[in-house]
Amino acid sequence: MSEFRLPNLNALRVLAEVARHRSFTKAAESLGVTQSAVSKQVAALEAELGQPLFVRSHRKIKITAFGRRVADLADGAFAQIRAGLREEEAGAPDQIALWGDADFIELWLFPRLHRFEALHPEIRISISVQVGMNRPPQGRYDCAVIWGRGGWAGCRFAPFLTNSVFPVAAPGFFHHLGRAPALSDIREQHLIHDQSAYWWRAFREAAGARSFNPNAGRIYNRSALCLEAAVRGHGITIGDEVTTREHIEQGTLVCPFEARLPSPDAYYIAQPEGGRETPSLTTFLTWLEHERDAHRQFFQRFWEGRG
Incomplete structure (x- = not known):
């Protein structure tokens, strides 16, 4: 089976612009070329594809059903290329692998996490949970929230929230x-x-x-x-x-x-021994500490109000 040869990509781009504007003149203005150049590109593409893309009448054009299908394919392909190039230019978000006790993540972190995501859209938090998590996770992680009393091997840990x-x-x-x-x-x-x-x-x-x-x-x-x-x-x-x-x-x-x-147990923040230290991880841990401090102040006021 012979390999299918793509049509001229520049002509496809011209076709997509003409279809979008429904006008050779407006497409030419959008592309920064002459109307004659647009007409020549469309005519060459029609010859290459062997079918008309537009029905032409005095001062008016109408795209054919075949022309619409080709234009939609071209427009979608160019949109995907543009999106991919934008992602490359922006760079992939820095991802933090967070493990945590299921109840802590669902009932404490989730009601707050949207605030961090709004402040730092360039940082992606990848979350895995474990019911009753009382030891460091197996495999790769950047930080973990563990319920227990400390003393775990293979990680650095510090108390985060007492209870x-x-x-x-x-x-x-x-x-x-x-x-x-x-x-x-x-x-x-x-x-x-x-x-x-x-x-x-x-x-x-x-x-x-x-x-x-x-x-x-x-x-x-x-x-x-x-x-x-x-x-x-x-x-x-x-x-x-x-x-x-x-x-x-x-x-x-x-x-x-x-x-x-x-409670004799507490929530601890743990990090693997020799784990990576990145600005994004530091930002996330600092944010967690800020939320922790606000949480403590809430309950201090709450218990004082009941006294």
């Missing part, structure tokens, strides 16, 4: 009481656990309450699921300052009790 935990429920969950609720008002079937019953046991012990079995209720493996169930009024769960911030701000969840406990 307080506290029971949360939908705003009207205890309205039937007609008074401020106490931990003793909790019913076993209403308990929602995040991965384990650890925190409900801790709150029961801290309050000296014995009115409910802390091992009862439902267990989910995602904070997002626990919080959504509480928002729907299906029960009461343990929230924390990181994952529950947006619900508290929006009023979809409230803290019905004064009780809160510090």
